[in-house]
Amino acid sequence: MKRRKFDAAALPAKTAGAVDDRFQVATPLRKLLNKVFPDHWSFLLGEIALFSFIVLLLTGVFLTFFYEPAMTEVVYDGSYAPLRGTPMSAAYASSLDLSFDVRGGLIMRQMHHWAALLFMAAIVVHMLRVFFTGAFRKPRETNWIIGSLLFWVGFLAGFTGYSLPDDGLSGTGLRIASGIILSIPVIGSWVSSSIFGGEFPGTIIISRFFIAHVLLIPGLLVALISAHLGLVFKQKHTQWPGPGRTNENVVGERMFPRYALKQGGFFMVVFGVIALMGGLFQINPIWYFGPYEAWVVSAASQPDWYVMFLDGSTRLMPAWEISIPIGDGYVIPPLFWPTVVLPGILVGLSTMYPFLEARRLKDYKHHNLLQRPRDVPARTAVGAMAVSFYIVLTLSGGNDVIADKFHISLNAMTWAGRIGLLVVPPLAYYFTYRICLGLQQHDREVLAHGVETGIIKRLPDGRFVEVHQPLTPVDGHDGHAPALDYVGWVVPKKMNRLGALGPAIRGFFYPIEKPAEAPVSPGHPPVEPRPEREEIGSGESRR
């Protein structure tokens, strides 16, 4: 029998054929490669959260190899001399070992912590983007709810992780958490006792938090994130209005290769930034806090930033106790309202918002085009109200530090927070609403009269007027340009946007004498080539 010659060049095609014979992947794969994604910088915020989560998984697995989730008392005997001989829990001792006795352990710990802070920050910023642009409207309400849940599950992941080192600071946080659970009417003491396995702190809470932090919560996060991405994929991404963009299409780039390359590059950049932060910026130096001891605390005990709003609401709450004089008497402590009821209301309001808005506007249509915040003043103003509410709470979470650094009375800070919490959000609503209307009006003005050129002309009768550059060609009849309709996208307001900028010369050592294209809508190449531009001058002839 003749031996068949091995043809290396045909191998990929042959393999691909063999794979398709068995799994019929050619058509689905083509669809995937071709899928079109719209592009805009604001669509990358959620990606930061996703990439931080991947970094969290990678660094977190490393940490579990060395961390010991136990509250057994040991005497520290590691290389950090100031704490040598101190009795502490095995969890704290192993966290110290991770920082001092595991080669490269500290950078992993710090990267993990920074990635967690970035994860929560990216979630919040992404949520604001989705809210202010109306991306949560039908058909995307489900994904909005999943996103809101991701914030709270991320919050739990952060809190359980933060508690694991069992240092002085996190133990105080845990003590407050037990106080919050205790404050729940009727069942509080039973729930607290069941979670802590008896009276606070008990000896089991760290191992329970550990399994929640490394298995249950990440599992839930992975499931929610998959559902979140799956829905984005299925429902296709929203897009900004613009040339050629409608509610029924997606204008952008095919996923491969350019879009995927940009995503891959962006992941590496996020990863790199986290590595830089983890190496250069100290975070949670647990060795300064010492082991948790129920009688030790210091001023300026602040939780991680995303918990600070709850700390703030707790500080601002007046001491209103509700006593129920039945039998021996029962109480609802003031701690219950800002830490259990308030988050409950926040979860309810945020998840229900898409439905509330649809109901108010009687708007049940599909929306795939985004809205500029200025075009929906009421929503933008409500968002500003929520943001200002959150900011007042977060600042109040650090009001002792502010009082200390700026030499303000601590009690004055608390009162400022209490009053601010009631006064600032309505003000934010009013001003945001007015600013939105003002911006809308300016857009219409430019569309009707053109861009301000900065060129002042003196008329024969002595008046001075500013020359405006109309956005459309002047039509012959009356010498006026027809007013344009607003289409929900950026209106050019500077002459540079219209190409009046001098040609940019690219290349430093070897200049390329070719004018760069002036952007029309930032980040997007025009669908059709633009017509030749005329130079805009002062209106005088140069002869």
Place this chain on the structure above:
Amino acid sequence: MSTHTEHQAPQGREPLDVNDPRLSRFDIVQEGARRDDIEIVHYEPQVVPGSKAERRLTRTVATMFLLTGVAATAFLAIYIWWPWNWEAGRGGDKYYTPLLGVTLGIALLGIGFGILTWGKKLLPKEVSIQDRHDQPGSPADRRITGETMLYMADELGVKRRPLLGISLLAGLAPVGAVVAAPLVGGLISNPHKNNQMFTTGFKPAEDGKRIRLVREDGRPIRPADVSVGGQLTVFPGIDGGVSNKHADSPTLLIHLREDDAQKSRAANERKGHGDYMWGNYVAFSKICTHAGCPASLYEQQTNRLLCPCHQSQFLITDNAMPVFGPANRPLPQLPIEVDEEGFFVARSDYTETIGPDFWERP
């Protein structure tokens, strides 16, 4: 008309014969895109092949990739050879983590920006338009699916044989409880076991022996050990008293000045706690009644005790009443006296509940 036929030939377009030898590879790509309802409307190379610009960009990307290699190698070298063990003062280990971070960061940023430059500058710019197809299925399709599901229900015949449904529900309900039972049963713990929420380490021993107040190192305290205006954190002098095992027991022992002590004594009298002080000494629980943090910042001049967690302030000379912040009840006071040997002891346990408030606190 169904949406299915539209899929096959959008805008009545005939599919291209992909085996036509005259077609370029891009033509086939475009045909593939069209079959997915994608129209590539703008496709523009950003660099001319072989141009100076292309060579320059290629060099830039290559430099970034090589920088990654250099930085990653530096990371490895530092990881292996840099002194990393902790030593007091400014040892070389201080730079270990920053150097690792910088080299790792540069390595990752190099590859990241390299890929970004490659994708953004060297690849052709394109604008593609894809149909969204997010309209719901046709009424006929919806009806078919609905009817199919209803028919399934008919086949099961729960309507005609209600006993099946009821018995299934009745059978499954306890199964659900079986799933929950071990979880609840295993975790549940009675908060009132041993009356633990209302007692502390200062509870007199079985034989009625009073518990001594001790310092953090376990030594008992004589009145002379705390100077006027001074304060000391004290613990029950029992096994494990100075540990988190008795997290509700830490107590603040304060030696008041004469006039403050008089005010405090008067306040004690009003509350019926006339004999809780010993001389000019008072002892209050250190565990904040708000959220359980140690209320530990004592301001000697105003006799206020501040909890650094949520800024509750307690006026020591007025039975530690909360005067500011979110706390709603005073810090419990420990009745103290001095035993025959001259050391402080607790006359009895606290008479009020320690720590954060809860529903059934009397």
